[in-house]
Each structure stands twice: as structure tokens, then as C-alpha cells.
Amino acid sequence: MFRCGIRRLASSRALKFSPSCAPCLPLSQPPPSPSVSSTLLLPAHSRLQRHRTMTCNSSPSRGGIEKIPNTSIRVLRSVDAVRRWRKPHMLDRRTVGLVPTMGALHEGHISLIRAAAAENHHVVVSIYVNPAQFGISEDLSSYPVTWAKDTALLAQLDRELAENGSNLGGISAIFAPTTQEMYPSRFPGQEPTSKGSFVTITPVGEVLEGASRPTFFRGVATVCMKLFNIVQPDRVYFGQKDVQQTVVIKSMVRDFMLPMQVVIGPTMRESDGLALSSRNVYLGTRRRAVATVLHHSLQAAEAEHKNGKGDRESILDAARQNANTVLEQQMQLQPSQRVKFEVDYFSMADPDTMLEVDSVDPKKGAILSGAIKMLPVEEPQDGEDLGHSNGPAVRLIDNIILPPSQTE
Ligand SMILES: Nc1ncnc2c1ncn2[C@@H]1O[C@H](COP(=O)(O)OP(=O)(O)OP(=O)(O)O)[C@@H](O)[C@H]1O
Ligand SMILES: CC(C)(CO)[C@@H](O)C(=O)[O-]
Numbered sequence: 140m141f142r143c144g145i146r147r148l149a150s151s152r153a154l155k156f157s158p159s160c161a162p163c164l165p166l167s168q169p170p171p172s173p174s175v176s177s178t179l180l181l182p183a184h185s186r187l188q189r190h191r192t193m194t195c196n197s198s199p200s201r202g203g204i205e206k207i208p209n210t211s212i213r214v215l216r217s218v219d220a221v222r223r224w225r226k227p228h229m230l231d232r233r234t235v236g237l238v239p240t241m242g243a244l245h246e247g248h249i250s251l252i253r254a255a256a257a258e259n260h261h262v263v264v265s266i267y268v269n270p271a272q273f274g275i276s277e278d279l280s281s282y283p284v285t286w287a288k289d290t291a292l293l294a295q296l297d298r299e300l301a302e303n304g305s306n307l308g309g310i311s312a313i314f315a316p317t318t319q320e321m322y323p324s325r326f327p328g329q330e331p332t333s334k335g336s337f338v339t340i341t342p343v344g345e346v347l348e349g350a351s352r353p354t355f356f357r358g359v360a361t362v363c364m365k366l367f368n369i370v371q372p373d374r375v376y377f378g379q380k381d382v383q384q385t386v387v388i389k390s391m392v393r394d395f396m397l398p399m400q401v402v403i404g405p406t407m408r409e410s411d412g413l414a415l416s417s418r419n420v421y422l423g424t425r426r427r428a429v430a431t432v433l434h435h436s437l438q439a440a441e442a443e444h445k446n447g448k449g450d451r452e453s454i455l456d457a458a459r460q461n462a463n464t465v466l467e468q469q470m471q472l473q474p475s476q477r478v479k480f481e482v483d484y485f486s487m488a489d490p491d492t493m494l495e496v497d498s499v500d501p502k503k504g505a506i507l508s509g510a511i512k513m514l515p516v517e518e519p520q521d522g523e524d525l526g527h528s529n530g531p532a533v534r535l536i537d538n539i540i541l542p543p544s545q546t547e
């Protein structure tokens with residue numbers, strides 16, 4: 140148990156699904172229908188306005204209830220629809236777990252849904268690419284949208300959950316709202332100076348990811364507050380991969396007295412250690428092979444701590460040195476073969492605040508985290524797999540928990 144009643148999942152629980160046995164969703168799948176293809180390059184909030192045209196694998200049944208075919212999973216698109224669905228479960232005391240996502244589902248998301256089904260009667264998965272958390276020059280317009288694959292994956296997972304007698308519930312609904320629904324006054328915009336109803340959680344939201352992406356956590360906290368108010372879940376599920384996001388959400392739940400538990404699931408990885416992420420689809424083959432540098436650098440820092448070092452400089456130097464060595468090796472290669480990346484930061488921070496620490500507190504441990512930008516490849520070769528959207532620069536994040544060595 141965390142203080143304030145927030146629980147962390149035991150790794151064994153959420154790791155039931157091996158990341159290597161079922162890899163990330165394929166990179167650039169053919170769109171489910173011509174209408175989807177024409178929407179892929181639109182800003183995600185315009186695309187989401189058009190989600191209804193993309194639901195070739197969900198269908199309204201009698202009474203106008205939209206469901207994923209051959210399942211009991213409802214597709215709810217409005218706040219009213221969620222409220223109507225939710226109310227009876229409140230009265231009959233059935234618990235609801237919410238897994239917020241931006242779609243392009245992978246085993247990281249699946250592990251959170253499995254965890255939610257194990258301990259709630261109903262699981263709601265939200266799929267919404269929230270424009271407010273993207274900076275104006277970020278990848279909103281190319282963010283992968285894979286609705287048909289996502290719903291097929293959820294249908295398959297729901298069947299598996301039903302067959303496994305140890306689950307309390309299954310996937311009851313997907314909440315896939317439009318931006319108009321989520322921002323009823325009007326969409327406030329993505330600029331730092333935008334005016335509107337926002338939730339900001341500081342100082343945690345200003346450092347690290349928040350320093351590189353100044354509107355990111357404002358967007359995340361705002362949309363999560365909306366999702367929590369709409370679904371009114373008993374438990375909400377977030378992945379350790381986005382560690383700073385978990386601290387923002389835990390702070391928000393605590394400080395606004397939101398009546399729900401925050402459950403954190405462990406980071407799911409590819410077999411070589413790369414953290415699963417929807418944005419990995421941008422990497423392409425050449426950069427994918429080098430993208431493990433972030434995890435390996437954090438592991439080098441972790442090893443330094445395991446070898447008895449507790450000070451910031453020794454620990455973070457190990458990460459920096461590993462990243463430098465990999466970059467130097469790449470620079471020995473021809474431009475047509477090499478991969479360049481820039482380290483945004485390596486951090487050693489307090490687990491409760493994400494503020495930097497000078498040494499690891501034996502009672503609290505620390506969070507090692509990092510972000511790197513994989514630059515677009517130079518001299519792409521004929522037929523080279525450059526990744527989704529022709530392989531733009533990709534920002535990767537990852538982290539490792541240094542656990543407390545003394546009990547409080
Ligand atoms: N590898 C992972 N292991 C566990 N949880 C994950 C993993 N990747 C994402 N999640 C969690 O899934 C939830 C939804 O995340 P999201 O839809 O943004 O996916 P993502 O892979 O993090 O995408 P992006 O590449 O945009 O960061 C978040 O709580 C996130 O922390
Ligand atoms: C929590 C979230 C779904 C809010 O849009 C997003 O930040 C994510 O997918 O991690």
C-alpha cells in the first residue's frame with residue numbers, strides 16, 4: 140500500500156501476459172476502411188469527431204446500443220451514455236475499474252486491463268487521443284489510430300477474461316468520446332497561454348517531462364479529471380512506464396479528494412528490454428535496434444546503486460556514460476547505417492514528488508528516469524522500413540525504481 144491508500148500491483152499479477160509472446164500491434168496496418176485512411180492525417184481531435192465513421196467493427200443493436208460485434212462490450216460515446224450505463228452499477232454496488240488510454244493498444248494496456256478485470260466487476264477502457272496534452276509542434280496529427288485492431292484485441296481479451304474463472308469481471312465498455320463531448324464549452328487550444336478550465340498539478344507537472352512538454356501534464360490532469368468524473372470509477376489503472384504521470388494522478392486524486400484508488404501496473408517490455416509504447420511504431424527497423432539504449436543506460440545506473448553507490452553523480456554518470464558509448468559506436472558507422480539520438484535528461488528523483496535528489500533515501504528509494512530523442516535516420520535506403528509516418532523524431536521515456544533498502 141502507498142500512503143493515501145494508493146496501491147501498486149505486484150509485478151507477478153500484471154505480468155501474466157508475456158510481452159514477448161504477443162508483440163506490439165503491427166506498425167502500419169491498412170486502415171479498416173477508406174474513410175479511416177482519409178482521416179489519419181487530420182488532427183486527432185478532428186479524427187475523433189469522425190470516430191463514428193471508423194467503427195466498422197462496432198454496430199448499434201436493438202435500442203440503439205452500440206456494441207463490439209459478438210461481444211457484450213458496449214461502445215459509449217457520450218457523457219450521458221456513460222452515466223446511464225454507470226448508475227445501476229452504483230446502486231447494485233458493482234465496482235468499476237477505469238483504464239484510460241489513447242488507443243493503439245499494446246501489451247502494456249492489456250496488462251492494465253487484466254489487472255482491472257481481476258479486481259472489478261466492470262472494466263471501462265477509454266480510448267481518446269486528448270489534443271490538450273500535445274504541444275503545438277508535437278505529433279497529434281500522426282499519432283497512431285488503430286480503432287479496428289484495438290476493438291478486435293479487446294474482444295479477444297474479453298473472451299479470455301471470461302474463460303479464466305479467477306477474474307471478477309470483464310470489459311464492459313469502451314468510452315470513445317469526441318473532443319466536443321470532452322470539452323463542452325469549447326476546446327481551449329494547445330498553447331501554453333490557452334484559456335479554459337484546466338487542472339494543473341505543480342511542482343510535479345513542471346519538471347522532467349513537464350519541462351520538455353510544458354502543456355503535457357496540464358492536458359493529462361485535465362482529461363483524467365474529466366474521465367474520472369464521467370466514469371466515476373472505484374479504481375483507476377496507470378502504467379509505471381509513465382512514472383511522472385502516475386505521480387501527477389496520485390497527487391490529483393489525493394489533493395482533490397477523489398473517491399478512487401490509483402493502481403499502478405509494472406512496465407511491459409519487449410524481450411530486449413525496450414518499454415512498450417504506442418510511439419514505438421515511429422521507430423522503423425534501424426532505430427528500433429538502438430532504442431534499447433535508454434533502458435540499458437538506466438540499468439547501468441541501477442547497477443551502480445546495487446554496487447553500493449547512493450550519490451546522484453555516481454549513479455547518473457553511469458547512465459550518461461552508457462548512452463555516450465552507444466552514440467560513439469553509432470558515429471563510427473556510415474550515415475546510411477547509423478542512428479543518432481539526443482539525451483533529454485537522466486534523473487534521480489524522489490518517488491513521491493519527482494523532484495531531484497542528491498542521494499538515494501534508504502527509506503524511500505528513488506526513481507531513475509530518462510528521456511531520449513531518436514533523430515530521423517540519415518540517408519534512408521531504398522525500401523528501408525522508416526516507421527510510421529516516415530519515421531519522424533521520436534521521444535522515448537523509461538524508468539527504473541530503486542526500492543527502499545530500509546523499512547520506515
Ligand atoms: N509498456 C507499458 N507497460 C505498462 N503500462 C503502459 C506501458 N505503456 C503505456 N502504458 C500505460 O498505458 C496507459 C495508456 O498509455 P498510452 O495510451 O499513452 O500508451 P503509450 O504506449 O504510453 O503511448 P505513448 O507512446 O503515446 O506514450 C498509461 O497509463 C500508460 O502508462
Ligand atoms: C492517461 C492518458 C490516457 C490521458 O490522455 C494518457 O496520458 C496516456 O495514455 O498515458
Ligand code: BAL
Pocket residue numbers: 272381
Ligand atoms: N503515455 C503518455 C501520453 C503522451 O505521451 O502523450
